[in-house]
Amino acid sequence: xxxxxxxxxxxxxxxxxxxxxxxxxxxxxxxxxxxxxxxxxxxxxxxxxxxxxxxxxxxxxxxxxxxxxxxxxxxxxxxxxxxxxxxxxxxxxxxxxxxxxxxxxxxxxxxxxxxxxxxxxxxxxxxxxxxxxxxxxxxxxxxxxxxxxxxxxxxxxxxxxxxxxxxxxxxxxxxxxxxxxxxxxxxxxxxxxxxxxxxxxxxxxxxxxxxxxxxxxxxxxxxxxxxxxxxxxxxxxxxxxxxxxxxxxxxxxxxxxxxxxxxxxxxxxxxxxxxxxxxxxxxxxxxxxxxxxxxxxxxxxxxxxxxxxxxxxxxxxxxxxxxxxxxxxxxxxxxxxxxxxxxxxxxxxxxxxxxxxxxxxxxxxxxxxxxxxxxxxxxxxxxxxxxxxxxxxxxxxxxxxxxxxxxxxxxxxxxxxxxxxxxxxxxxxxxxxxxxxxxxxxxxxxxxxxxxxxxxxxxxxxxxxxxxxxxxxxxxxxxxxxxxxxxxxxxxxxxxxxxxxxxxxxxxxxxxxxxxxxxxxxxxxxxxxxxxxxxxxxxxxxxxxxxxxxxxxxxxxxxxxxxxxxxxxxxxxxxxxxxxxxxxxxxxxxxxxxxxxxxxxxxxxxxxxxxxxxxxxxxxxxxxxxxxxxxxxxxxxxxxxxxxxxxxxxxxxxxxxxxxxxxxxxxxxxxxxxxxxxxxxxxxxxxxxxxxxxxxxxxxxxxxxxxxxxxxxxxxxxxxxxxxxxxxxxxxxxxxxxxxxxxxxxxxxxxxxxxxxxxxxxxxxxxxxxxxxxxxxxxxxxxxxxxxxxxxxxxxxxxxxxxxxxxxxxxxxxxxxxxxxxxxxxxxxxxxxxxxxxxxxxxxxxxxxxxxxxxxxxxxxxxxxxxxxxxxxxxxxxxxxxxxxxxx
Amino acid sequence: xxxxxxxxxxxxxxxxxxxxxxxxxxxxxxxxxxxxxxxxxxxxxxxxxxxxxxxxxxxxxxxxxxxxxxxxxxxxxxxxxxxxxxxxxxxxxxxxxxxxxxxxxxxxxx
Numbered sequence: 001x002x003x004x005x006x007x008x009x010x011x012x013x014x015x016x017x018x019x020x021x022x023x024x025x026x027x028x029x030x031x032x033x034x035x036x037x038x039x040x041x042x043x044x045x046x047x048x049x050x051x052x053x054x055x056x057x058x059x060x061x062x063x064x065x066x067x068x069x070x071x072x073x074x075x076x077x078x079x080x081x082x083x084x085x086x087x088x089x090x091x092x093x094x095x096x097x098x099x100x101x102x103x104x105x106x107x108x109x110x111x112x113x114x115x116x117x118x119x120x121x122x123x124x125x126x127x128x129x130x131x132x133x134x135x136x137x138x139x140x141x142x143x144x145x146x147x148x149x150x151x152x153x154x155x156x157x158x159x160x161x162x163x164x165x166x167x168x169x170x171x172x173x174x175x176x177x178x179x180x181x182x183x184x185x186x187x188x189x190x191x192x193x194x195x196x197x198x199x200x201x202x203x204x205x206x207x208x209x210x211x212x213x214x215x216x217x218x219x220x221x222x223x224x225x226x227x228x229x230x231x232x233x234x235x236x237x238x239x240x241x242x243x244x245x246x247x248x249x250x251x252x253x254x255x256x257x258x259x260x261x262x263x264x265x266x267x268x269x270x271x272x273x274x275x276x277x278x279x280x281x282x283x284x285x286x287x288x289x290x291x292x293x294x295x296x297x298x299x300x301x302x303x304x305x306x307x308x309x310x311x312x313x314x315x316x317x318x319x320x321x322x323x324x325x326x327x328x329x330x331x332x333x334x335x336x337x338x339x340x341x342x343x344x345x346x347x348x349x350x351x352x353x354x355x356x357x358x359x360x361x362x363x364x365x366x367x368x369x370x371x372x373x374x375x376x377x378x379x380x381x382x383x384x385x386x387x388x389x390x391x392x393x394x395x396x397x398x399x400x401x402x403x404x405x406x407x408x409x410x411x412x413x414x415x416x417x418x419x420x421x422x423x424x425x426x427x428x429x430x431x432x433x434x435x436x437x438x439x440x441x442x443x444x445x446x447x448x449x450x451x452x453x454x455x456x457x458x459x460x461x462x463x464x465x466x467x468x469x470x471x472x473x474x475x476x477x478x479x480x481x482x483x484x485x486x487x488x489x490x491x492x493x494x495x496x497x498x499x500x501x502x503x504x505x506x507x508x509x510x511x512x513x514x515x516x517x518x519x520x521x522x523x524x525x526x527x528x529x530x531x532x533x534x535x536x537x538x539x540x541x542x543x544x545x546x547x548x549x550x551x552x553x554x555x556x557x558x559x560x561x562x563x564x565x566x567x568x569x570x571x572x573x574x575x576x577x578x579x580x581x582x583x584x585x586x587x588x589x590x591x592x593x594x595x596x597x598x599x600x601x602x603x604x605x606x607x608x609x610x611x612x613x614x615x616x617x618x619x620x621x622x623x624x625x626x627x628x629x630x631x632x633x634x635x636x637x638x639x640x641x642x643x644x645x646x647x648x649x650x651x652x653x654x655x656x657x658x659x660x661x662x663x664x665x666x667x668x669x670x671x672x673x674x675x676x677x678x679x680x681x682x683x684x685x686x687x688x689x690x691x692x693x694x695x696x697x698x699x700x701x702x703x704x705x706x707x708x709x710x711x712x713x714x715x716x717x718x719x720x721x722x723x724x725x726x727x728x729x730x731x732x733x734x735x736x737x738x739x740x741x742x743x744x745x746x747x748x749x750x751x752x753x754x755x756x757x758x759x760x761x762x763x764x765x766x767x768x769x770x771x772x773x774x775x776x777x778x779x780x781x782x783x784x785x786x787x788x789x790x791x792x793x794x795x796x797x798x799x800x801x802x803x804x805x806x807x808x809x810x811x812x813x814x815x816x817x818x819x820x821x822x823x824x825x826x827x828x829x830x831x832x833x834x835x836x837x838x839x840x841x842x843x844x845x846x847x848x849x850x851x852x853x854x855x856x857x858x859x860x861x862x863x864x865x866x867x868x869x870x871x872x873x874x875x876x877x878x879x880x881x882x883x884x885x886x887x888x
Numbered sequence: 889x890x891x892x893x894x895x896x897x898x899x900x901x902x903x904x905x906x907x908x909x910x911x912x913x914x915x916x917x918x919x920x921x922x923x924x925x926x927x928x929x930x931x932x933x934x935x936x937x938x939x940x941x942x943x944x945x946x947x948x949x950x951x952x953x954x955x956x957x958x959x960x961x962x963x964x965x966x967x968x969x970x971x972x973x974x975x976x977x978x979x980x981x982x983x984x985x986x987x988x989x990x991x992x993x994x995x996x997x998x
Binding site (some may be wrong): 026027029030033034036037057060061062065066069070073075076077080227340646 | 893915916917934935936938940943944946947958962963992
């Protein structure tokens with residue numbers, strides 16, 4: 001028998017366990033003893049017993065008050081002792097736990113790594129979820145803010161923009177809102193070129209009304225916001241700029257207020273600087289300008305010209321429901337009063353601003369958070385398993401300690417301390433991973449998530465990590481500790497030295513392995529679905545050829561240079577660039593949005609009936625756009641240079657034909673374009689314009705040079721490396737206008753990649769979690785089987801000695817392991833079938849119960865389990881019967 | 889005897905207790921007796937103050953107590969110096985000696 005471990009402080013603990021005699025009793029006895037001794041001395045001097053006793057008490061003084069004081073000190077001492085012993089016990093436990101871990105470095109390493117991964121991954125995802133979904137928006141009382149859209153129920157449009165005329169009526173007729181603001185901002189489109197003050201620079205700009213800042217409840221840190229009716233034609237426009245721009249471009253110069261900048265060739269006076277962190281409607285916005293500038297630029301002031309986004313602040317105490325009812329009433333009134341323009345837009349969509357900002361990422365993030373939670377659970381189960389295995393191996397040691405008088409509470413405390421020490425080490429490692437992982441996550445997902453600049457590892461995230469750590473510590477400490485709390489002392493002590501495994505322990509470990517495998521299956525199924533979804537997205541035929549084309553985006557200055565001539569000149573120069581085969585332009589690239597919806601009016605229909613007309617998207621493209629994009633011409637002809645100046649011609653896509661002229665030849669038919677009638681000259685193939693997951697919308701293409709539009713995506717196809725080509729194209733643009741700012745240079749393939757960036761991020765993260773889960777599951781199965789084989793070595797030896805063939809032993813161990821794995825897979829598949837439903841909103845082209853995915857997951861997990869079983873099984877097969885019997 | 893014995897200063901009692909115990913564990917009565925005898929019957933410990941002092945010293949961790957049998961086979965509480973108590977005694981003894989020497993120098997100056 002090996003020497004039992006020495007437990008420092010153990011004797012002291014035993015002493016504490018013996019209930020101390022009451023302090024009062026002690027003091028009484030001590031004082032009585034003293035008085036009796038003194039009385040005896042007096043008797044020896046010749047006094048009578050009564051006299052001796054009286055003399056002793058006289059000499060002593062006030063016995064009662066001395067007793068009282070001694071008792072008081074005694075109680076204080078006891079309290080101090082208890083505190084000391086508790087602290088001492090904790091220190092001892094921690095020290096002991098650390099020593100145990102040092103003696104089992106492999107176990108400690110696996111446990112800390114496992115937990116660190118679980119806690120780190122969970123914390124990283126949580127920090128993103130918190131920043132994006134949970135932090136309140138950085139506005140005053142953000143819970144009262146709502147976003148509003150004009151809805152068009154008959155065409156299934158829930159979120160349409162609003163015209164200034166409708167907005168004015170909304171504002172005048174409602175009573176639910178304290179304040180209402182509007183803006184116009186389109187990513188990559190609305191912006192101004194800052195010139196004349198150093199290097200020309202493109203500034204993303206939002207065009208807002210005077211209620212915009214007051215509705216959000218954020219005031220400038222410097223200067224003031226825009227005022228109502230401030231901008232008068234013929235006067236300088238005014239601007240509020242972002243804190244970032246103020247610092248970057250003007251070095252935080254306070255004298256900037258009142259200075260005049262040149263934006264798009266117009267003089268603009270800076271009147272205010274917003275506080276740092278104010279970034280609405282986008283973190284990219286650097287300048288807020290009055291939206292009267294837009295109307296001035298020639299947008300007709302009509303009810304059906306809808307371009308404003310609306311934010312509003314509910315009055316205190318007004319419910320969302322009340323506001324909805326009221327706004328729908330207003331919309332119905334307007335529909336009655338202006339049937340020509342408003343008959344279809346008879347409803348208003350009112351959504352809390354927070355939901356509007358984060359709505360489309362919520363599902364994906366919650367799936368990720370759930371998945372990472374599963375990973376943490378798997379890590380816990382794995383470590384619990386390890387702990388349990390160790391606890392079983394240490395049963396004898398625990399039994400000895402229990403026999404020595406350590407109560408069950410002490411033993412459980414000791415084991416829990418070990419778990420917590422492990423959890424804290426794992427948590428520290430996890431926190432490192434979390435900080436690092438969050439940064440990595442941010443770097444990879446800048447474009448895919450809103451509010452990312454608000455993501456950080458802050459107090460709440462740290463609290464979460466701490467919570468996760470303590471939770472895991474208790475969770476995986478609990479099982480072994482509970483078992484240790486009630487070790488059946490007698491049998492264990494009797495068996496001491498013979499190394500048997502407790503049967504209950506084996507069952508519990510089996511259950512843990514089953515749990516672990518089941519959790520891994522759920523995670524892998526989720527990841528599998530996400531990957532399949534991504535694959536079906538990527539296999540969607542986008543309708544154009546992405547390879548080999550370069551995109552150069554720019555926005556030509558509206559002042560003087562917007563002319564069609566400018567764009568025509570640029571296109572001509574670009575075509576002359578060596579290596580360029582074809583170049584075309586479009587307002588809206590595929591996968592980046594459909595452009596402007598407008599009513600489709602056929603010749604003979606009155607403009608008044610336009611409100612009832614179906615809406616289609618009009619796209620402005622140049623001659624060679626279709627060739628540059630590789631979009632096939634199905635019928636008719638493409639635009640030619642003649643369409644530039646001559647009477648307008650239109651082209652449509654196949655979806656348009658199917659929707660409006662099914663089975664007919666549309667070439668030669670006409671569409672009303674303003675006052676003119678425009679013939680349809682050709683039909684091209686469908687292009688996924690919104691995203692890969694949405695079908696191609698009906699489109700009407702208009703020759704770009706029929707319209708002066710400021711934002712242009714130049715698509716160039718040619719020979720040579722794409723980026724070299726792009727550089728040459730840029731030079732060609734600059735040769736026409738050296739002040740032209742280029743907003744982006746990319747390839748069509750990157751545009752496609754960008755459109756699937758979010759599903760790709762989710763699939764990649766889920767995949768990573770799934771691989772970790774698989775590894776942890778394999779480690780779990782291997783660990784348990786290896787342990788079992790070790791424990792059963794003697795039994796296996798006996799079997800082999802009695803003539804069992806090694807193959808039978810191998811089979812026995814394999815069956816044992818695969819039974820656990822199989823049960824886990826079955827349970828996991830059942831669980832995944834239920835849980836994968838929550839993913840349906842982020843899946844594309846794959847059912848949440850996709851049999852192929854589930855089958856593949858089951859096969860992969862069983863395969864990995866088989867490998868994990870094989871190693872211990874082969875070891876069992878090679879057990880030497882002689883050796884194991886002799887050991888007996 | 890009671891009339892002309894010296895009064896003990898506060899703090900002196902503690903040192904005397906520690907010193908008494910430095911020769912071995914004693915119960916409270918014995919501590920009082922030892923101090924009386926060793927001082928040549930000059931010092932008399934006030935018994936009412938002795939026990940609170942013992943308990944305070946125990947609370948401070950300078951003494952440890954254990955129940956045992958007295959010389960006449962009675963149950964008695966025996967006090968023993970802890971290592972902290974021993975160190976404390978050393979320090980106090982030195983301080984006391986310096987104090988006595990200093991006072992003496994002043995008093996003996998012509």
